[in-house]
Amino acid sequence: MSASTEALRAEGIVKTFGHVTALDGVSMHVARGEMLGILGDNGAGKSTLMKILTGYHRPTSGQMFVNGAPVSLGSVDHARTFGIECVYQDLALVNGLSIYHNLFLNREILRPGPFRLLDHRAMRRHAEAALADIGVNIPSVDLEVGALSGGQRQAIAVARAVASNARILLLDEPLAAMGAREAGLIIGLIERLKARGDIAIVMIAHNYAQTLEICDRVMLMQHGEVTFESRAAETSPTELLEIVRREYRAARVG
Template identity: 40%
Template sequence: MTISMEKPSSDAPSGGKVPLVELKDVGKSYGNITALKGICLRVHAGEVTGILGDNGAGKSTLIKIISGLHQQTEGELLVDGEPMRFGSPADALAKGIATVYQNLAVVPLMPVWRNFFLGQELRKKSFPFSLDANAMRATTLTELAKMGIELPDVDAPIGSLSGGQRQCVAIARAVFFGARVLILDEPTAALGVKQSGVVLKYITAAKEAGFGVVFITHNPHHAHLVGDHFVLLNRGRQKLDCAYDDITLEHLTQQMAGGDELEALSHELRSAKG
Protein backbone atom coordinates (compact mmCIF):
# COMPACT_ATOMS: atom_id res chain seq x y z
CA MET A 1 0.00 0.00 0.00
CA THR A 2 1.50 3.32 -1.08
CA ILE A 3 0.32 6.42 0.72
CA SER A 4 1.18 9.86 -0.59
CA MET A 5 0.09 13.19 0.83
CA GLU A 6 0.97 16.69 -0.29
CA LYS A 7 3.07 18.47 2.29
CA PRO A 8 1.62 21.56 3.96
CA SER A 9 2.86 24.80 2.50
CA SER A 10 6.60 25.18 3.15
CA ASP A 11 6.16 28.90 3.83
CA ALA A 12 4.24 28.16 7.03
CA PRO A 13 5.45 30.57 9.73
CA SER A 14 6.37 27.69 12.02
CA GLY A 15 9.23 26.53 9.82
CA GLY A 16 9.20 23.32 11.79
CA LYS A 17 10.78 25.01 14.83
CA VAL A 18 8.07 27.03 16.51
CA PRO A 19 5.16 24.70 17.40
CA LEU A 20 2.23 24.82 15.03
CA VAL A 21 0.01 24.89 18.11
CA GLU A 22 1.02 25.48 21.72
CA LEU A 23 -0.95 25.62 24.95
CA LYS A 24 0.54 27.39 27.97
CA ASP A 25 -1.08 26.72 31.37
CA VAL A 26 -4.49 26.45 29.75
CA GLY A 27 -7.50 25.89 31.95
CA LYS A 28 -11.23 25.67 31.41
CA SER A 29 -13.96 26.14 34.00
CA TYR A 30 -17.72 25.82 33.71
CA GLY A 31 -18.98 27.85 36.63
CA ASN A 32 -17.60 26.19 39.76
CA ILE A 33 -16.51 23.09 37.86
CA THR A 34 -12.89 22.96 36.69
CA ALA A 35 -12.61 20.77 33.58
CA LEU A 36 -8.95 21.54 32.78
CA LYS A 37 -6.13 23.10 34.76
CA GLY A 38 -2.52 23.93 33.88
CA ILE A 39 -2.33 22.16 30.52
CA CYS A 40 0.89 22.68 28.56
CA LEU A 41 1.05 21.17 25.09
CA ARG A 42 3.12 21.53 21.93
CA VAL A 43 2.19 20.28 18.47
CA HIS A 44 5.07 20.30 15.99
CA ALA A 45 5.06 19.78 12.24
CA GLY A 46 5.93 16.21 11.32
CA GLU A 47 5.10 14.82 14.75
CA VAL A 48 2.26 12.91 16.38
CA THR A 49 1.30 14.15 19.84
CA GLY A 50 -0.64 11.47 21.69
CA ILE A 51 -3.20 12.74 24.19
CA LEU A 52 -4.20 9.92 26.49
CA GLY A 53 -6.73 9.69 29.26
CA ASP A 54 -9.68 7.69 30.50
CA ASN A 55 -13.28 8.84 30.31
CA GLY A 56 -13.68 12.14 32.15
CA ALA A 57 -9.98 12.97 31.92
CA GLY A 58 -10.60 16.19 29.98
CA LYS A 59 -9.72 15.05 26.45
CA SER A 60 -13.00 16.31 24.93
CA THR A 61 -12.64 19.71 26.58
CA LEU A 62 -9.09 19.98 25.27
CA ILE A 63 -10.26 19.17 21.74
CA LYS A 64 -12.96 21.84 21.95
CA ILE A 65 -10.45 24.52 22.94
CA ILE A 66 -7.92 23.72 20.19
CA SER A 67 -10.65 23.36 17.56
CA GLY A 68 -12.29 26.68 18.46
CA LEU A 69 -15.55 25.27 19.80
CA HIS A 70 -14.87 26.62 23.31
CA GLN A 71 -12.50 29.25 24.65
CA GLN A 72 -10.13 28.65 27.53
CA THR A 73 -10.80 30.55 30.75
CA GLU A 74 -7.11 30.85 31.59
CA GLY A 75 -3.75 30.44 29.90
CA GLU A 76 -2.69 30.99 26.29
CA LEU A 77 -3.33 29.27 22.98
CA LEU A 78 -0.68 30.05 20.38
CA VAL A 79 -0.62 29.25 16.66
CA ASP A 80 2.77 29.60 14.95
CA GLY A 81 3.95 31.40 18.09
CA GLU A 82 1.19 34.01 18.03
CA PRO A 83 -1.52 34.19 20.75
CA MET A 84 -4.95 33.29 19.41
CA ARG A 85 -8.46 33.27 20.78
CA PHE A 86 -10.77 31.43 18.43
CA GLY A 87 -14.39 32.46 18.28
CA SER A 88 -15.55 29.42 16.31
CA PRO A 89 -14.30 26.25 14.60
CA ALA A 90 -14.20 28.27 11.37
CA ASP A 91 -11.52 30.50 12.94
CA ALA A 92 -9.44 27.43 13.82
CA LEU A 93 -9.89 25.95 10.35
CA ALA A 94 -8.76 29.25 8.81
CA LYS A 95 -5.48 28.72 10.69
CA GLY A 96 -5.17 25.18 9.37
CA ILE A 97 -6.51 23.30 12.41
CA ALA A 98 -9.04 20.60 11.48
CA THR A 99 -10.77 18.14 13.78
CA VAL A 100 -11.94 14.67 12.78
CA TYR A 101 -14.44 13.64 15.43
CA GLN A 102 -15.13 10.08 16.47
CA ASN A 103 -18.67 10.17 15.05
CA LEU A 104 -17.25 11.69 11.81
CA ALA A 105 -20.35 13.84 11.18
CA VAL A 106 -21.10 12.06 7.92
CA VAL A 107 -24.44 11.35 6.27
CA PRO A 108 -24.43 7.54 5.88
CA LEU A 109 -26.87 7.34 2.96
CA MET A 110 -25.17 10.05 0.91
CA PRO A 111 -22.43 9.16 -1.61
CA VAL A 112 -18.78 9.34 -0.62
CA TRP A 113 -18.17 12.38 -2.84
CA ARG A 114 -21.08 14.30 -1.34
CA ASN A 115 -19.73 13.66 2.15
CA PHE A 116 -16.24 14.67 1.04
CA PHE A 117 -17.53 18.12 0.02
CA LEU A 118 -20.30 18.37 2.60
CA GLY A 119 -20.84 22.06 3.37
CA GLN A 120 -18.17 23.15 0.86
CA GLU A 121 -19.67 21.99 -2.42
CA LEU A 122 -18.24 23.03 -5.78
CA ARG A 123 -20.57 24.83 -8.18
CA LYS A 124 -20.39 25.31 -11.91
CA LYS A 125 -18.95 28.64 -12.99
CA SER A 126 -21.69 29.36 -15.48
CA PHE A 127 -25.46 29.67 -15.13
CA PRO A 128 -27.39 27.98 -13.53
CA PHE A 129 -24.47 27.56 -11.08
CA SER A 130 -25.62 24.08 -10.06
CA LEU A 131 -23.46 21.62 -8.18
CA ASP A 132 -20.45 20.46 -10.21
CA ALA A 133 -20.90 16.77 -9.44
CA ASN A 134 -18.30 15.58 -11.97
CA ALA A 135 -15.59 17.82 -10.56
CA MET A 136 -16.37 16.72 -7.01
CA ARG A 137 -16.33 13.04 -8.00
CA ALA A 138 -12.97 13.42 -9.76
CA THR A 139 -11.42 15.37 -6.87
CA THR A 140 -12.64 12.84 -4.32
CA LEU A 141 -11.10 9.95 -6.28
CA THR A 142 -7.80 11.81 -6.65
CA GLU A 143 -7.52 12.80 -2.99
CA LEU A 144 -8.43 9.33 -1.74
CA ALA A 145 -5.92 7.76 -4.13
CA LYS A 146 -3.18 9.89 -2.57
CA MET A 147 -3.91 8.10 0.70
CA GLY A 148 -3.93 4.69 -0.91
CA ILE A 149 -7.71 4.33 -0.80
CA GLU A 150 -8.96 2.84 -4.05
CA LEU A 151 -12.74 3.04 -4.19
CA PRO A 152 -14.37 1.60 -7.31
CA ASP A 153 -17.40 3.82 -6.89
CA VAL A 154 -17.47 7.15 -5.02
CA ASP A 155 -21.22 7.18 -5.65
CA ALA A 156 -21.59 4.40 -3.09
CA PRO A 157 -23.11 5.49 0.24
CA ILE A 158 -20.34 6.32 2.71
CA GLY A 159 -22.18 4.16 5.22
CA SER A 160 -21.23 1.12 3.12
CA LEU A 161 -17.52 1.67 3.78
CA SER A 162 -15.63 0.09 6.64
CA GLY A 163 -15.00 2.14 9.77
CA GLY A 164 -11.34 2.53 8.87
CA GLN A 165 -12.16 3.69 5.35
CA ARG A 166 -14.62 6.28 6.68
CA GLN A 167 -11.96 7.61 9.04
CA CYS A 168 -9.51 7.89 6.16
CA VAL A 169 -12.05 9.71 3.97
CA ALA A 170 -12.49 12.23 6.79
CA ILE A 171 -8.71 12.67 7.14
CA ALA A 172 -8.28 13.12 3.37
CA ARG A 173 -11.09 15.70 3.40
CA ALA A 174 -9.39 17.70 6.17
CA VAL A 175 -6.08 17.65 4.32
CA PHE A 176 -7.70 18.75 1.05
CA PHE A 177 -9.37 21.73 2.70
CA GLY A 178 -6.11 23.11 4.03
CA ALA A 179 -5.36 21.47 7.37
CA ARG A 180 -1.85 21.67 8.77
CA VAL A 181 -2.86 20.31 12.15
CA LEU A 182 -5.08 17.23 12.32
CA ILE A 183 -6.91 16.56 15.59
CA LEU A 184 -8.12 12.96 15.56
CA ASP A 185 -10.69 12.17 18.23
CA GLU A 186 -10.45 8.47 19.19
CA PRO A 187 -10.18 7.35 15.54
CA THR A 188 -9.58 3.69 16.44
CA ALA A 189 -12.00 3.41 19.38
CA ALA A 190 -14.75 1.52 17.54
CA LEU A 191 -12.52 -0.40 15.12
CA GLY A 192 -11.16 -3.93 15.06
CA VAL A 193 -7.46 -4.77 14.91
CA LYS A 194 -7.16 -4.73 11.09
CA GLN A 195 -9.09 -1.49 10.58
CA SER A 196 -7.21 0.17 13.44
CA GLY A 197 -3.99 -0.75 11.67
CA VAL A 198 -5.22 0.94 8.50
CA VAL A 199 -5.95 4.19 10.35
CA LEU A 200 -2.60 4.08 12.18
CA LYS A 201 -0.83 3.80 8.80
CA TYR A 202 -2.55 6.97 7.62
CA ILE A 203 -1.62 8.77 10.82
CA THR A 204 2.02 7.86 10.19
CA ALA A 205 1.70 8.98 6.57
CA ALA A 206 0.32 12.34 7.69
CA LYS A 207 3.24 12.78 10.08
CA GLU A 208 5.79 11.91 7.39
CA ALA A 209 4.15 14.42 5.06
CA GLY A 210 4.81 17.18 7.60
CA PHE A 211 1.44 17.54 9.27
CA GLY A 212 1.11 18.06 12.99
CA VAL A 213 -1.15 15.32 14.35
CA VAL A 214 -2.97 15.33 17.69
CA PHE A 215 -4.02 11.74 18.35
CA ILE A 216 -6.64 11.52 21.10
CA THR A 217 -6.94 8.00 22.47
CA HIS A 218 -7.39 5.84 25.54
CA ASN A 219 -5.33 3.05 23.95
CA PRO A 220 -1.65 3.29 24.98
CA HIS A 221 -0.64 0.56 22.51
CA HIS A 222 -1.98 2.56 19.55
CA ALA A 223 -0.47 5.79 20.87
CA HIS A 224 2.97 4.22 21.37
CA LEU A 225 2.97 2.74 17.85
CA VAL A 226 2.69 6.12 16.10
CA GLY A 227 3.35 8.80 18.73
CA ASP A 228 6.42 11.03 19.11
CA HIS A 229 5.25 12.79 22.26
CA PHE A 230 2.73 11.82 24.91
CA VAL A 231 0.56 13.81 27.29
CA LEU A 232 -1.57 11.98 29.84
CA LEU A 233 -4.61 13.68 31.34
CA ASN A 234 -6.22 12.64 34.62
CA ARG A 235 -9.28 14.45 35.96
CA GLY A 236 -8.43 17.59 34.02
CA ARG A 237 -4.80 17.70 35.11
CA GLN A 238 -1.65 16.91 33.17
CA LYS A 239 -0.12 13.81 34.71
CA LEU A 240 2.55 12.97 32.14
CA ASP A 241 4.47 14.87 29.45
CA CYS A 242 7.30 13.00 27.74
CA ALA A 243 8.88 12.06 24.42
CA TYR A 244 8.81 8.62 22.83
CA ASP A 245 12.44 7.90 23.74
CA ASP A 246 11.76 8.66 27.40
CA ILE A 247 8.99 6.14 28.05
CA THR A 248 8.35 2.48 27.33
CA LEU A 249 5.02 1.02 26.32
CA GLU A 250 4.91 -0.79 29.65
CA HIS A 251 5.38 2.43 31.62
CA LEU A 252 2.88 4.30 29.46
CA THR A 253 0.33 1.53 29.95
CA GLN A 254 0.95 1.51 33.70
CA GLN A 255 0.47 5.26 33.95
CA MET A 256 -2.66 5.08 31.82
CA ALA A 257 -4.04 2.33 34.05
CA GLY A 258 -3.53 4.33 37.22
CA GLY A 259 0.12 3.80 38.10
CA ASP A 260 0.59 3.93 41.86
CA GLU A 261 -3.17 3.79 42.46
CA LEU A 262 -3.38 0.51 40.55
CA GLU A 263 -0.43 -0.95 42.43
CA ALA A 264 -1.98 0.01 45.77
CA LEU A 265 -5.28 -1.58 44.73
CA SER A 266 -3.52 -4.75 43.61
CA HIS A 267 -1.71 -4.96 46.96
CA GLU A 268 -4.99 -4.44 48.82
CA LEU A 269 -6.75 -7.18 46.83
CA ARG A 270 -3.89 -9.63 47.29
CA SER A 271 -3.92 -8.95 51.04
CA ALA A 272 -7.69 -9.55 51.14
CA LYS A 273 -7.25 -12.93 49.44
CA GLY A 274 -4.51 -13.87 51.86
Protein backbone atom coordinates in the same frame (compact mmCIF):
# COMPACT_ATOMS: atom_id res chain seq x y z
CA MET B 1 12.55 22.05 19.10
CA SER B 2 12.89 25.37 17.37
CA ALA B 3 10.02 27.82 17.27
CA SER B 4 10.02 27.82 13.48
CA THR B 5 8.69 24.26 13.21
CA GLU B 6 6.22 24.65 16.07
CA ALA B 7 2.73 24.43 14.61
CA LEU B 8 0.44 24.66 17.61
CA ARG B 9 0.91 25.60 21.26
CA ALA B 10 -1.57 26.00 24.08
CA GLU B 11 -0.62 27.62 27.40
CA GLY B 12 -2.55 27.27 30.66
CA ILE B 13 -5.88 26.34 29.13
CA VAL B 14 -8.73 26.38 31.68
CA LYS B 15 -12.27 25.39 30.75
CA THR B 16 -15.17 25.35 33.16
CA PHE B 17 -18.76 24.32 32.48
CA GLY B 18 -20.77 25.92 35.28
CA HIS B 19 -19.29 24.46 38.47
CA VAL B 20 -17.36 21.73 36.68
CA THR B 21 -13.73 22.35 35.79
CA ALA B 22 -13.04 20.24 32.73
CA LEU B 23 -9.55 21.59 32.07
CA ASP B 24 -7.36 23.04 34.80
CA GLY B 25 -4.35 24.76 33.25
CA VAL B 26 -3.39 22.48 30.39
CA SER B 27 -0.36 23.28 28.22
CA MET B 28 0.67 21.42 25.10
CA HIS B 29 2.60 21.91 21.87
CA VAL B 30 3.21 20.05 18.64
CA ALA B 31 5.54 20.65 15.70
CA ARG B 32 5.18 20.08 11.97
CA GLY B 33 5.96 16.48 11.07
CA GLU B 34 5.47 15.51 14.70
CA MET B 35 2.72 13.39 16.20
CA LEU B 36 1.58 13.95 19.76
CA GLY B 37 -0.55 11.38 21.55
CA ILE B 38 -2.88 12.46 24.34
CA LEU B 39 -3.83 9.62 26.68
CA GLY B 40 -6.22 9.53 29.58
CA ASP B 41 -9.39 7.97 30.92
CA ASN B 42 -12.93 9.06 30.19
CA GLY B 43 -13.53 12.42 31.78
CA ALA B 44 -9.84 13.30 31.89
CA GLY B 45 -10.55 16.30 29.66
CA LYS B 46 -9.06 15.01 26.41
CA SER B 47 -12.13 15.66 24.31
CA THR B 48 -12.70 19.07 25.88
CA LEU B 49 -9.11 20.00 25.04
CA MET B 50 -9.68 18.79 21.49
CA LYS B 51 -12.82 20.88 21.18
CA ILE B 52 -10.90 23.94 22.34
CA LEU B 53 -8.11 23.30 19.85
CA THR B 54 -10.68 23.10 17.05
CA GLY B 55 -12.48 26.28 18.09
CA TYR B 56 -15.67 24.40 19.03
CA HIS B 57 -15.40 25.59 22.64
CA ARG B 58 -13.76 28.81 23.82
CA PRO B 59 -11.37 28.36 26.74
CA THR B 60 -12.33 30.09 30.01
CA SER B 61 -8.73 31.27 30.18
CA GLY B 62 -5.38 30.46 28.63
CA GLN B 63 -3.71 31.28 25.33
CA MET B 64 -3.22 29.44 22.07
CA PHE B 65 -0.54 30.02 19.46
CA VAL B 66 -0.49 28.89 15.82
CA ASN B 67 2.95 29.04 14.17
CA GLY B 68 4.11 31.06 17.18
CA ALA B 69 1.48 33.78 16.84
CA PRO B 70 -1.20 34.15 19.53
CA VAL B 71 -4.68 33.30 18.29
CA SER B 72 -8.17 33.32 19.76
CA LEU B 73 -10.35 30.82 17.94
CA GLY B 74 -13.95 31.97 17.67
CA SER B 75 -15.42 29.00 15.81
CA VAL B 76 -14.62 25.81 13.94
CA ASP B 77 -14.61 27.81 10.71
CA HIS B 78 -12.22 30.31 12.20
CA ALA B 79 -9.86 27.54 13.38
CA ARG B 80 -9.96 26.16 9.84
CA THR B 81 -8.47 29.34 8.48
CA PHE B 82 -5.37 28.41 10.49
CA GLY B 83 -5.33 24.91 8.95
CA ILE B 84 -6.71 23.26 12.08
CA GLU B 85 -8.84 20.26 11.16
CA CYS B 86 -10.31 17.64 13.43
CA VAL B 87 -11.47 14.12 12.80
CA TYR B 88 -13.96 13.37 15.54
CA GLN B 89 -14.64 10.16 17.38
CA ASP B 90 -18.24 10.22 16.24
CA LEU B 91 -16.98 10.58 12.67
CA ALA B 92 -18.26 13.83 11.33
CA LEU B 93 -19.74 12.04 8.35
CA VAL B 94 -23.33 11.98 7.14
CA ASN B 95 -24.46 8.44 6.30
CA GLY B 96 -27.10 9.46 3.80
CA LEU B 97 -24.65 11.44 1.66
CA SER B 98 -22.13 10.14 -0.83
CA ILE B 99 -18.40 10.00 -0.13
CA TYR B 100 -17.68 13.02 -2.27
CA HIS B 101 -20.44 15.09 -0.67
CA ASN B 102 -19.01 14.19 2.72
CA LEU B 103 -15.48 15.11 1.64
CA PHE B 104 -16.74 18.55 0.64
CA LEU B 105 -19.33 19.07 3.38
CA ASN B 106 -19.56 22.80 4.10
CA ARG B 107 -16.83 23.65 1.61
CA GLU B 108 -18.63 22.60 -1.52
CA ILE B 109 -17.35 23.54 -4.94
CA LEU B 110 -19.88 25.73 -6.71
CA ARG B 111 -20.45 26.24 -10.41
CA PRO B 112 -19.79 29.75 -11.67
CA GLY B 113 -22.93 31.79 -12.19
CA PRO B 114 -25.56 33.56 -10.17
CA PHE B 115 -27.36 30.43 -8.93
CA ARG B 116 -24.53 29.06 -6.83
CA LEU B 117 -25.29 25.49 -7.83
CA LEU B 118 -23.14 22.61 -6.64
CA ASP B 119 -20.47 21.43 -9.05
CA HIS B 120 -20.95 17.70 -8.51
CA ARG B 121 -18.51 16.76 -11.27
CA ALA B 122 -15.63 18.83 -9.90
CA MET B 123 -16.24 17.56 -6.36
CA ARG B 124 -16.31 13.98 -7.61
CA ARG B 125 -13.05 14.46 -9.51
CA HIS B 126 -11.30 16.18 -6.59
CA ALA B 127 -12.55 13.52 -4.18
CA GLU B 128 -11.08 10.75 -6.31
CA ALA B 129 -7.77 12.60 -6.49
CA ALA B 130 -7.72 13.31 -2.75
CA LEU B 131 -8.33 9.67 -1.86
CA ALA B 132 -5.72 8.44 -4.34
CA ASP B 133 -3.29 11.02 -2.96
CA ILE B 134 -3.27 9.47 0.49
CA GLY B 135 -3.64 5.91 -0.71
CA VAL B 136 -7.25 5.22 0.27
CA ASN B 137 -8.87 2.64 -1.95
CA ILE B 138 -12.64 2.98 -2.44
CA PRO B 139 -14.53 1.56 -5.42
CA SER B 140 -16.55 4.71 -6.10
CA VAL B 141 -16.86 8.14 -4.52
CA ASP B 142 -20.59 7.96 -5.29
CA LEU B 143 -21.11 5.33 -2.60
CA GLU B 144 -23.10 6.43 0.40
CA VAL B 145 -20.93 6.67 3.49
CA GLY B 146 -23.44 4.55 5.43
CA ALA B 147 -22.51 1.59 3.26
CA LEU B 148 -18.81 1.68 4.24
CA SER B 149 -16.94 -0.17 7.00
CA GLY B 150 -15.73 1.60 10.13
CA GLY B 151 -12.14 1.76 8.87
CA GLN B 152 -13.18 3.08 5.48
CA ARG B 153 -15.33 5.73 7.15
CA GLN B 154 -12.45 6.79 9.35
CA ALA B 155 -10.19 6.95 6.31
CA ILE B 156 -12.73 9.15 4.53
CA ALA B 157 -12.89 11.41 7.57
CA VAL B 158 -9.09 11.73 7.64
CA ALA B 159 -9.00 12.26 3.88
CA ARG B 160 -11.52 15.04 4.29
CA ALA B 161 -9.34 16.84 6.81
CA VAL B 162 -6.24 16.45 4.66
CA ALA B 163 -8.04 17.46 1.47
CA SER B 164 -9.08 20.68 3.11
CA ASN B 165 -5.45 21.60 3.57
CA ALA B 166 -5.02 20.61 7.19
CA ARG B 167 -1.74 21.84 8.68
CA ILE B 168 -2.69 20.77 12.17
CA LEU B 169 -4.60 17.51 12.16
CA LEU B 170 -6.47 16.52 15.31
CA LEU B 171 -7.57 12.90 15.55
CA ASP B 172 -10.11 11.94 18.20
CA GLU B 173 -9.84 8.20 18.93
CA PRO B 174 -9.11 7.27 15.32
CA LEU B 175 -8.64 3.58 16.15
CA ALA B 176 -11.53 3.10 18.56
CA ALA B 177 -13.73 0.05 18.03
CA MET B 178 -11.69 -1.17 15.10
CA GLY B 179 -10.36 -4.61 14.25
CA ALA B 180 -6.66 -5.18 13.63
CA ARG B 181 -6.96 -5.01 9.85
CA GLU B 182 -9.07 -1.85 9.92
CA ALA B 183 -6.69 -0.24 12.44
CA GLY B 184 -3.78 -1.20 10.17
CA LEU B 185 -5.44 0.72 7.35
CA ILE B 186 -5.64 3.87 9.46
CA ILE B 187 -2.17 3.50 10.98
CA GLY B 188 -0.74 3.16 7.45
CA LEU B 189 -2.60 6.30 6.46
CA ILE B 190 -1.30 8.23 9.49
CA GLU B 191 2.29 7.11 8.79
CA ARG B 192 2.01 8.37 5.20
CA LEU B 193 0.75 11.74 6.48
CA LYS B 194 3.58 11.95 9.00
CA ALA B 195 6.09 11.15 6.30
CA ARG B 196 4.98 14.25 4.39
CA GLY B 197 6.51 16.29 7.19
CA ASP B 198 4.28 19.33 6.76
CA ILE B 199 1.45 18.29 9.05
CA ALA B 200 1.38 18.36 12.83
CA ILE B 201 -0.79 15.58 14.22
CA VAL B 202 -2.43 15.38 17.64
CA MET B 203 -4.15 12.11 18.47
CA ILE B 204 -6.42 11.30 21.39
CA ALA B 205 -6.47 7.66 22.38
CA HIS B 206 -7.15 5.08 25.07
CA ASN B 207 -4.78 2.38 23.95
CA TYR B 208 -1.29 2.98 25.45
CA ALA B 209 0.63 0.43 23.36
CA GLN B 210 -0.84 1.60 20.04
CA THR B 211 -0.31 5.26 20.89
CA LEU B 212 3.33 4.76 21.92
CA GLU B 213 3.89 2.87 18.70
CA ILE B 214 2.70 5.53 16.28
CA CYS B 215 3.30 8.80 18.18
CA ASP B 216 6.55 10.69 18.66
CA ARG B 217 5.55 12.12 22.01
CA VAL B 218 2.80 11.32 24.50
CA MET B 219 1.02 13.26 27.21
CA LEU B 220 -1.12 11.77 29.97
CA MET B 221 -4.18 13.67 31.17
CA GLN B 222 -5.99 13.06 34.44
CA HIS B 223 -8.92 15.02 35.86
CA GLY B 224 -8.28 18.01 33.64
CA GLU B 225 -4.53 18.25 34.08
CA VAL B 226 -1.45 16.99 32.26
CA THR B 227 0.21 14.67 34.77
CA PHE B 228 2.92 13.16 32.61
CA GLU B 229 4.71 13.94 29.37
CA SER B 230 7.47 12.07 27.54
CA ARG B 231 8.98 11.12 24.21
CA ALA B 232 7.31 7.90 23.13
CA ALA B 233 10.62 6.10 22.86
CA GLU B 234 11.50 6.96 26.46
CA THR B 235 8.47 5.52 28.18
CA SER B 236 6.42 2.34 28.17
CA PRO B 237 2.84 1.24 28.65
CA THR B 238 3.92 -0.15 32.03
CA GLU B 239 5.19 3.23 33.21
CA LEU B 240 2.03 4.98 32.06
CA LEU B 241 -0.15 2.38 33.73
CA GLU B 242 1.82 2.75 36.95
CA ILE B 243 1.13 6.52 36.98
CA VAL B 244 -2.56 5.95 36.44
CA ARG B 245 -2.66 3.23 39.11
CA ARG B 246 -0.94 5.52 41.60
CA GLU B 247 -3.64 8.08 40.91
CA TYR B 248 -6.41 5.57 41.53
CA ARG B 249 -4.82 4.51 44.79
CA ALA B 250 -4.52 8.13 45.90
CA ALA B 251 -8.14 8.70 45.00
CA ARG B 252 -9.25 5.71 47.00
CA VAL B 253 -7.28 6.78 50.05
CA GLY B 254 -8.46 10.38 49.67
